[in-house]
Amino acid sequence: MRAKGRRAIGIMGGTFDPIHFGHLVTAEASRAAFGLEQVIFIPSGNPPHKHDRVVTAAEYRYLMTVLATSTNPYFRVSRTEIDRVGPSYTVDTIEELRDALGPDALIYFITGADAVMELMTWNRPQEILTQCELIAATRPGYPPADFQRLRQAIPQVSAARVHTIEVPALAISSSDIRRRVASGEPIKYLVPETVEQYILKSSLYTRSTTAGGHGHGGLTEMWL
Ligand code: ATP
Numbered sequence: 001m002r003a004k005g006r007r008a009i010g011i012m013g014g015t016f017d018p019i020h021f022g023h024l025v026t027a028e029a030s031r032a033a034f035g036l037e038q039v040i041f042i043p044s045g046n047p048p049h050k051h052d053r054v055v056t057a058a059e060y061r062y063l064m065t066v067l068a069t070s071t072n073p074y075f076r077v078s079r080t081e082i083d084r085v086g087p088s089y090t091v092d093t094i095e096e097l098r099d100a101l102g103p104d105a106l107i108y109f110i111t112g113a114d115a116v117m118e119l120m121t122w123n124r125p126q127e128i129l130t131q132c133e134l135i136a137a138t139r140p141g142y143p144p145a146d147f148q149r150l151r152q153a154i155p156q157v158s159a160a161r162v163h164t165i166e167v168p169a170l171a172i173s174s175s176d177i178r179r180r181v182a183s184g185e186p187i188k189y190l191v192p193e194t195v196e197q198y199i200l201k202s203s204l205y206t207r208s209t210t211a212g213g214h215g216h217g218g219l220t221e222m223w224l
Protein backbone atom coordinates (compact mmCIF):
# COMPACT_ATOMS: atom_id res chain seq x y z
CA MET A 1 0.00 0.00 0.00
CA ARG A 2 3.03 2.30 0.40
CA ALA A 3 6.71 2.50 -0.40
CA LYS A 4 8.80 0.30 1.84
CA GLY A 5 11.05 1.96 4.37
CA ARG A 6 9.19 5.26 4.59
CA ARG A 7 7.90 6.26 7.99
CA ALA A 8 4.14 6.59 8.07
CA ILE A 9 2.39 8.53 10.82
CA GLY A 10 -1.35 9.07 11.23
CA ILE A 11 -2.89 12.17 12.71
CA MET A 12 -6.43 12.60 13.85
CA GLY A 13 -7.60 16.07 14.69
CA GLY A 14 -10.89 16.83 16.37
CA THR A 15 -12.75 18.69 19.03
CA PHE A 16 -13.09 15.40 20.95
CA ASP A 17 -15.91 16.80 23.05
CA PRO A 18 -15.92 13.98 24.06
CA ILE A 19 -13.74 11.40 22.29
CA HIS A 20 -15.71 8.22 21.50
CA PHE A 21 -15.36 4.75 20.01
CA GLY A 22 -16.02 6.09 16.49
CA HIS A 23 -12.77 8.06 16.68
CA LEU A 24 -10.86 5.20 18.28
CA VAL A 25 -12.06 2.48 15.90
CA THR A 26 -11.29 4.69 12.90
CA ALA A 27 -7.78 5.45 14.14
CA GLU A 28 -7.01 1.81 14.87
CA ALA A 29 -8.46 0.58 11.56
CA SER A 30 -6.37 3.18 9.70
CA ARG A 31 -3.25 2.21 11.60
CA ALA A 32 -3.68 -1.44 10.69
CA ALA A 33 -4.69 -0.84 7.06
CA PHE A 34 -1.94 1.65 6.22
CA GLY A 35 0.83 0.26 8.42
CA LEU A 36 1.07 3.42 10.52
CA GLU A 37 3.85 3.63 13.07
CA GLN A 38 1.62 5.66 15.36
CA VAL A 39 -1.53 7.73 15.36
CA ILE A 40 -1.37 11.12 17.00
CA PHE A 41 -4.64 12.55 18.32
CA ILE A 42 -4.67 16.33 18.24
CA PRO A 43 -7.46 17.98 20.24
CA SER A 44 -8.29 21.42 18.86
CA GLY A 45 -7.64 24.57 20.83
CA ASN A 46 -10.51 26.53 22.30
CA PRO A 47 -12.60 27.87 19.44
CA PRO A 48 -15.15 30.30 20.90
CA HIS A 49 -17.94 28.43 19.13
CA LYS A 50 -18.49 25.33 17.10
CA HIS A 51 -21.87 25.09 15.42
CA ASP A 52 -23.25 27.77 17.74
CA ARG A 53 -22.33 26.05 20.95
CA VAL A 54 -19.67 26.62 23.56
CA VAL A 55 -16.96 24.00 23.31
CA THR A 56 -15.84 22.36 26.55
CA ALA A 57 -12.57 23.71 27.96
CA ALA A 58 -9.52 22.26 26.22
CA GLU A 59 -8.03 20.65 29.34
CA TYR A 60 -11.11 18.46 29.85
CA ARG A 61 -11.06 17.41 26.20
CA TYR A 62 -7.33 16.76 26.31
CA LEU A 63 -7.60 14.65 29.48
CA MET A 64 -10.44 12.58 28.05
CA THR A 65 -8.36 11.97 24.92
CA VAL A 66 -5.42 10.80 27.03
CA LEU A 67 -7.68 8.51 29.07
CA ALA A 68 -9.25 7.02 25.94
CA THR A 69 -5.97 6.33 24.16
CA SER A 70 -3.84 5.18 27.09
CA THR A 71 -4.31 1.45 26.48
CA ASN A 72 -3.22 1.55 22.83
CA PRO A 73 0.59 1.48 22.46
CA TYR A 74 0.35 3.08 18.99
CA PHE A 75 -1.72 6.07 20.08
CA ARG A 76 -0.30 9.42 21.21
CA VAL A 77 -1.91 12.73 22.13
CA SER A 78 -0.45 16.07 21.14
CA ARG A 79 -0.99 19.37 22.96
CA THR A 80 0.22 21.43 20.03
CA GLU A 81 -3.13 23.00 19.09
CA ILE A 82 -4.20 23.42 22.72
CA ASP A 83 -1.02 25.25 23.62
CA ARG A 84 -0.76 27.33 20.44
CA VAL A 85 -1.18 31.05 20.94
CA GLY A 86 -3.52 32.76 18.50
CA PRO A 87 -5.71 31.12 15.86
CA SER A 88 -4.97 27.45 15.32
CA TYR A 89 -5.07 25.89 11.87
CA THR A 90 -4.65 22.27 10.85
CA VAL A 91 -2.21 23.30 8.14
CA ASP A 92 0.13 24.79 10.80
CA THR A 93 -0.03 21.54 12.79
CA ILE A 94 0.84 19.53 9.69
CA GLU A 95 3.73 21.84 8.86
CA GLU A 96 5.06 21.47 12.40
CA LEU A 97 4.89 17.71 12.11
CA ARG A 98 6.47 17.76 8.64
CA ASP A 99 9.40 19.77 10.04
CA ALA A 100 9.83 17.25 12.84
CA LEU A 101 9.60 14.15 10.60
CA GLY A 102 11.46 15.36 7.53
CA PRO A 103 10.43 15.27 3.86
CA ASP A 104 10.42 11.49 3.42
CA ALA A 105 7.83 10.60 6.02
CA LEU A 106 4.25 9.94 4.99
CA ILE A 107 1.64 11.79 7.00
CA TYR A 108 -1.84 10.30 6.90
CA PHE A 109 -4.56 12.72 7.87
CA ILE A 110 -7.48 10.67 9.22
CA THR A 111 -10.96 12.13 9.10
CA GLY A 112 -14.61 11.14 9.06
CA ALA A 113 -16.38 11.37 5.74
CA ASP A 114 -18.46 14.27 7.08
CA ALA A 115 -15.33 16.38 7.47
CA VAL A 116 -13.97 15.63 4.01
CA MET A 117 -15.82 18.33 2.10
CA GLU A 118 -15.40 20.75 5.01
CA LEU A 119 -11.69 20.39 4.43
CA MET A 120 -11.95 22.46 1.28
CA THR A 121 -13.16 25.37 3.43
CA TRP A 122 -10.23 25.19 5.85
CA ASN A 123 -7.17 27.39 5.76
CA ARG A 124 -4.90 26.48 2.80
CA PRO A 125 -6.55 23.14 1.93
CA GLN A 126 -4.30 22.51 -1.07
CA GLU A 127 -1.31 22.64 1.21
CA ILE A 128 -2.85 20.06 3.53
CA LEU A 129 -3.42 17.79 0.55
CA THR A 130 0.12 18.37 -0.70
CA GLN A 131 1.64 17.43 2.63
CA CYS A 132 -0.65 14.52 3.53
CA GLU A 133 -2.36 11.41 2.43
CA LEU A 134 -6.02 11.67 3.38
CA ILE A 135 -7.97 8.78 4.91
CA ALA A 136 -11.73 9.31 4.91
CA ALA A 137 -13.78 6.96 7.09
CA THR A 138 -17.00 5.85 5.44
CA ARG A 139 -19.90 3.69 6.53
CA PRO A 140 -19.55 0.14 5.14
CA GLY A 141 -21.12 -0.09 1.69
CA TYR A 142 -21.82 3.64 1.46
CA PRO A 143 -19.04 5.64 -0.11
CA PRO A 144 -20.26 9.19 0.43
CA ALA A 145 -21.19 11.44 -2.47
CA ASP A 146 -18.96 14.06 -0.86
CA PHE A 147 -15.98 11.90 -1.43
CA GLN A 148 -16.49 11.92 -5.19
CA ARG A 149 -16.98 15.68 -5.05
CA LEU A 150 -13.74 16.11 -3.15
CA ARG A 151 -11.87 14.09 -5.74
CA GLN A 152 -13.28 16.32 -8.45
CA ALA A 153 -12.50 19.47 -6.49
CA ILE A 154 -8.81 18.79 -6.06
CA PRO A 155 -6.00 18.50 -8.57
CA GLN A 156 -5.19 15.11 -10.02
CA VAL A 157 -1.98 14.77 -8.08
CA SER A 158 -3.81 15.12 -4.78
CA ALA A 159 -6.73 12.92 -5.79
CA ALA A 160 -4.48 9.88 -5.69
CA ARG A 161 -3.79 10.73 -2.07
CA VAL A 162 -7.39 10.37 -0.96
CA HIS A 163 -8.17 6.96 0.49
CA THR A 164 -11.29 5.57 2.13
CA ILE A 165 -11.69 3.12 4.93
CA GLU A 166 -14.90 1.45 6.04
CA VAL A 167 -15.73 1.84 9.70
CA PRO A 168 -18.73 0.16 11.33
CA ALA A 169 -18.90 2.56 14.33
CA LEU A 170 -19.54 5.62 12.18
CA ALA A 171 -22.95 6.41 13.64
CA ILE A 172 -21.48 7.46 17.00
CA SER A 173 -21.06 11.22 17.42
CA SER A 174 -19.96 13.53 20.22
CA SER A 175 -23.10 15.63 19.81
CA ASP A 176 -25.29 12.60 20.42
CA ILE A 177 -23.23 11.69 23.49
CA ARG A 178 -23.61 15.23 24.90
CA ARG A 179 -27.34 15.08 24.26
CA ARG A 180 -27.55 11.71 26.00
CA VAL A 181 -25.72 12.93 29.09
CA ALA A 182 -27.89 16.05 29.26
CA SER A 183 -31.06 13.95 29.15
CA GLY A 184 -29.81 11.25 31.52
CA GLU A 185 -29.50 8.52 28.89
CA PRO A 186 -26.63 5.99 29.10
CA ILE A 187 -23.41 6.48 27.16
CA LYS A 188 -21.92 3.17 28.20
CA TYR A 189 -20.33 1.29 25.24
CA LEU A 190 -20.19 4.49 23.19
CA VAL A 191 -17.11 5.85 24.99
CA PRO A 192 -14.37 4.06 26.96
CA GLU A 193 -15.33 3.43 30.57
CA THR A 194 -12.66 5.81 31.86
CA VAL A 195 -14.10 8.61 29.73
CA GLU A 196 -17.62 7.83 30.87
CA GLN A 197 -16.52 8.02 34.51
CA TYR A 198 -14.58 11.23 33.91
CA ILE A 199 -17.62 12.86 32.29
CA LEU A 200 -19.80 11.93 35.28
CA LYS A 201 -17.18 12.90 37.86
CA SER A 202 -16.66 16.30 36.24
CA SER A 203 -20.38 16.85 35.58
CA LEU A 204 -19.72 17.56 31.92
CA TYR A 205 -22.63 18.01 29.52
CA THR A 206 -25.31 18.24 32.18
CA ARG A 207 -27.64 21.21 31.87
CA SER A 208 -26.30 22.91 34.96
CA THR A 209 -22.73 22.75 33.71
CA THR A 210 -23.20 23.40 30.01
CA ALA A 211 -22.27 26.99 30.63
CA GLY A 212 -19.31 25.49 32.47
CA GLY A 213 -18.02 24.39 29.08
CA HIS A 214 -16.62 27.87 29.33
CA GLY A 215 -14.43 27.90 26.28
CA HIS A 216 -11.60 29.53 28.19
CA GLY A 217 -10.86 26.71 30.57
CA GLY A 218 -7.81 25.40 32.29
CA LEU A 219 -6.70 23.59 35.36
CA THR A 220 -7.35 26.43 37.78
CA GLU A 221 -10.95 26.53 36.67
CA MET A 222 -11.32 22.80 37.14
CA TRP A 223 -9.77 22.61 40.60
CA LEU A 224 -8.02 19.41 39.60
P1 ATP B 1 -19.66 16.56 16.91
O1 ATP B 1 -20.86 15.64 16.95
O2 ATP B 1 -19.60 17.52 18.04
O3 ATP B 1 -19.46 17.20 15.57
P2 ATP B 1 -17.84 14.41 16.28
O4 ATP B 1 -18.37 13.13 16.83
O5 ATP B 1 -18.05 14.65 14.82
O6 ATP B 1 -18.38 15.63 17.15
P3 ATP B 1 -15.23 15.56 16.15
O7 ATP B 1 -14.33 15.78 17.30
O8 ATP B 1 -15.93 16.73 15.55
O9 ATP B 1 -16.32 14.48 16.64
O10 ATP B 1 -14.52 14.73 15.01
C1 ATP B 1 -13.15 14.58 14.86
C2 ATP B 1 -12.89 13.76 13.62
O11 ATP B 1 -13.43 12.44 13.80
C3 ATP B 1 -13.56 14.31 12.35
O12 ATP B 1 -12.70 14.05 11.26
C4 ATP B 1 -14.83 13.48 12.24
O13 ATP B 1 -15.27 13.40 10.90
C5 ATP B 1 -14.36 12.14 12.75
N1 ATP B 1 -15.43 11.33 13.35
C6 ATP B 1 -16.38 11.74 14.20
N2 ATP B 1 -17.19 10.72 14.54
C7 ATP B 1 -16.74 9.63 13.87
C8 ATP B 1 -17.15 8.26 13.79
N3 ATP B 1 -18.21 7.80 14.47
N4 ATP B 1 -16.44 7.42 13.02
C9 ATP B 1 -15.37 7.90 12.31
N5 ATP B 1 -14.92 9.17 12.34
C10 ATP B 1 -15.59 10.03 13.11
Ligand code: MG
Nearest residue numbers: 114115173174
Ligand atom coordinates in the same frame (compact mmCIF):
# COMPACT_ATOMS: atom_id res chain seq x y z
MG1 MG C 1 -18.22 16.43 13.82
